[in-house]
Amino acid sequence: MSTTLFTVTADQFFVLLQHWVVSFLPGSWQPVAATVVSSAAIVLLFPILFALTTVFERKGLARIQNRLGPNRVGPFGILQPMADGIKSLTKEDIVPTTADAAVHFLAPVLLVVAVFMGFAVLPMGRNMVLVDMDAGLLFYFAMGASTELSVFMAGWSSRNKYSLLGAMRAVAQMISYEVPLLLSAVTVVMITGSLSLTKIVAAQDQYSYGLPHWYIFTPWGFAAFVLYAISTTAETNRSPFDLPEGESELVAGYHTEYSGFKFALFFLAEYVAMFSISGLGTTLFLGGWSAPFAFLSWVPSWIWFFSKLMMSIFVFIWLRGTLPRLRQDQLMNFAWKFVLPLCLLNLLVAALWRFMGDGWLRWVVCSAILVLAYVGMGLIGMRSKRLGPRSYRYAE
Amino acid sequence: MSFVFYILATLTLAGALAAVMLKNTVHCALALTVAFAGLALLFLNLDAQFAGFAQILVYIGAVAILVVFAILLTKGSETPKDGVFSRTWLAGLAIAAAVFAVLGWAVLNSAWALPHETAVPEVTVKQIGDALVGRYVLPLEIVAVLLTAAMIGAVIVAMHEKERTK
Numbered sequence: 001m002s003t004t005l006f007t008v009t010a011d012q013f014f015v016l017l018q019h020w021v022v023s024f025l026p027g028s029w030q031p032v033a034a035t036v037v038s039s040a041a042i043v044l045l046f047p048i049l050f051a052l053t054t055v056f057e058r059k060g061l062a063r064i065q066n067r068l069g070p071n072r073v074g075p076f077g078i079l080q081p082m083a084d085g086i087k088s089l090t091k092e093d094i095v096p097t098t099a100d101a102a103v104h105f106l107a108p109v110l111l112v113v114a115v116f117m118g119f120a121v122l123p124m125g126r127n128m129v130l131v132d133m134d135a136g137l138l139f140y141f142a143m144g145a146s147t148e149l150s151v152f153m154a155g156w157s158s159r160n161k162y163s164l165l166g167a168m169r170a171v172a173q174m175i176s177y178e179v180p181l182l183l184s185a186v187t188v189v190m191i192t193g194s195l196s197l198t199k200i201v202a203a204q205d206q207y208s209y210g211l212p213h214w215y216i217f218t219p220w221g222f223a224a225f226v227l228y229a230i231s232t233t234a235e236t237n238r239s240p241f242d243l244p245e246g247e248s249e250l251v252a253g254y255h256t257e258y259s260g261f262k263f264a265l266f267f268l269a270e271y272v273a274m275f276s277i278s279g280l281g282t283t284l285f286l287g288g289w290s291a292p293f294a295f296l297s298w299v300p301s302w303i304w305f306f307s308k309l310m311m312s313i314f315v316f317i318w319l320r321g322t323l324p325r326l327r328q329d330q331l332m333n334f335a336w337k338f339v340l341p342l343c344l345l346n347l348l349v350a351a352l353w354r355f356m357g358d359g360w361l362r363w364v365v366c367s368a369i370l371v372l373a374y375v376g377m378g379l380i381g382m383r384s385k386r387l388g389p390r391s392y393r394y395a396e
Numbered sequence: 397m398s399f400v401f402y403i404l405a406t407l408t409l410a411g412a413l414a415a416v417m418l419k420n421t422v423h424c425a426l427a428l429t430v431a432f433a434g435l436a437l438l439f440l441n442l443d444a445q446f447a448g449f450a451q452i453l454v455y456i457g458a459v460a461i462l463v464v465f466a467i468l469l470t471k472g473s474e475t476p477k478d479g480v481f482s483r484t485w486l487a488g489l490a491i492a493a494a495v496f497a498v499l500g501w502a503v504l505n506s507a508w509a510l511p512h513e514t515a516v517p518e519v520t521v522k523q524i525g526d527a528l529v530g531r532y533v534l535p536l537e538i539v540a541v542l543l544t545a546a547m548i549g550a551v552i553v554a555m556h557e558k559e560r561t562k
Contacts, residue, residue, distance in 0.1 A: 103426065135521040138449040145457025149429060152464055156422060168468075171461055178457075195521055 051081035064321035091260035103157035108265040111150035125302030158257035166253025170244035181231035183343035201288030240323035278312035408434030
């Protein structure tokens with residue numbers, strides 16, 4: 001009995017901690033205080049995770065590129081984020097004379113606020129969700145959509161051609177990839193029959209033969225997950241879709257004219273958006289906080305959520321170290337001619353899956369449709385490119 | 397009418413007024429976005445989750461961006477020398493006041509015509525979804541076809557222009 005009590009306590013540790021903190025206050029304040037405590041936890045946790053991830057990323061990239069990476073501050077460069085933080089706080093805050101001061105100031109603030117709002121509906125563990133909203137997914141995407149305007153505000157108010165070009169690229173890219181992002185998430189809603197993220201996790205928190213019912217382990221779910229991963233990479237402006245910040249072309253894109261703490265805010269927003277969108281991907285396709293095997297369900301649920309989240313971050317870093325940047329026309333063609341049609345087809349496949357009932361037949365039919373579509377579209381796309389042996393003009 | 401309602405109403409009205417009064421066109425677009433956000437918050441204040449989030453998703457996420465793009469791509473972001481006010485502003489004001497009067501009259505009358513509801517109806521997103529693909533599926537499909545046709549039309553117009561310039 002004591003072991004089960006221990007598991008439950010470990011699983012619900014943060015929930016109990018919150019109740020304990022709140023219990024010191026008078027009764028009428030408690031609901032408000034509970035929200036404030038949870039929000040404070042979220043606002044504290046993710047910047048810390050951001051600081052750790054910057055070291056992790058620089059170390060990981062260095063390893064991929066066969067060099068050492070940060071190694072001067074603290075043992076193995078672990079304290080590098082502290083140095084970076086102090087540097088960005090003490091740096092002079094430069095606003096260009098021609099800049100639109102009010103909009104220039106508001107842009108990073110609004111961006112960070114909108115990015116943090118998404119965490120309100122993400123279930124980070126059993127009973128660990130700030131607002132259990134009926135329309136949670138809709139709320140998440142509404143908040144995600146409002147980040148685009150702050151990116152534009154930053155680029156436009158700087159009165160710099162690189163900033164404006166970067167902002168236009170960023171907004172065009174984010175709008176283009178928002179369509180496949182939404183469409184790939186909609187399949188999950190179709191199967192679960194709910195927009196509530198807690199219900200989506202609950203639907204995946206089941207096991208047959210000790211294996212989980214995660215949506216990624218179904219044909220439509222796997223396809224949707226791959227499409228979702230592509231769209232999120234583009235949506236967060238990460239390599240290979242980092243055209244808005246392409247250093248060789250645009251200096252730093254929409255935040256070229258930002259320095260000091262405002263620049264740090266943009267940097268923070270980019271990483272927090274990465275955490276948040278990875279968290280949503282985890283919730284939608286990787287079973288949220290549920291354990292990967294039935295016999296491992298004694299491990300606290302929040303450990304699973306954050307492990308899956310950090311795995312996604314690792315994949316982001318890995319992609320950044322491996323793939324070259326796309327060209328603008330390739331980016332748009334890829335979104336509208338390949339990802340979007342596959343997303344639409346996947347909607348039909350998900351509907352088929354829903355109405356074909358249990359049995360092996362739906363596995364065969366759904367997988368066959370998706371594989372055929374992928375191979376066929378790939379072949380057609382490759383043919384129009386007329387790829388052949390590489391010819392060198394100058395370096396024979 | 398609660399305290400929150402007055403804050404949101406002030407925000408929305410201030411945004412809408414700024415959208416007409418400001419000199420810089422991009423500032424106007426941003427002020428319009430504030431008005432959109434205020435409307436979304438008003439919907440949420442009435443517990444209309446679906447309407448509120450759809451308002452944010454569509455208006456702040458898409459329409460505001462579209463407005464801003466249109467301004468930048470048509471070189472309209474510089475303020476004209478003779479001010480932004482049209483010369484026929486008096487007629488415009490009269491028409492706006494007339495429309496507002498008709499709307500206000502209709503709203504005030506409908507409150508008496510409708511049966512008085514005592515309890516606040518609880519409409520979940522699921523119910524709206526069921527209604528959209530059940531009872532109202534035909535209007536939904538017609539709107540979808542109309543929007544698709546409009547989009548194809550816009551693409552064709554743009555393509556035509558490109559061919560002519562060649």
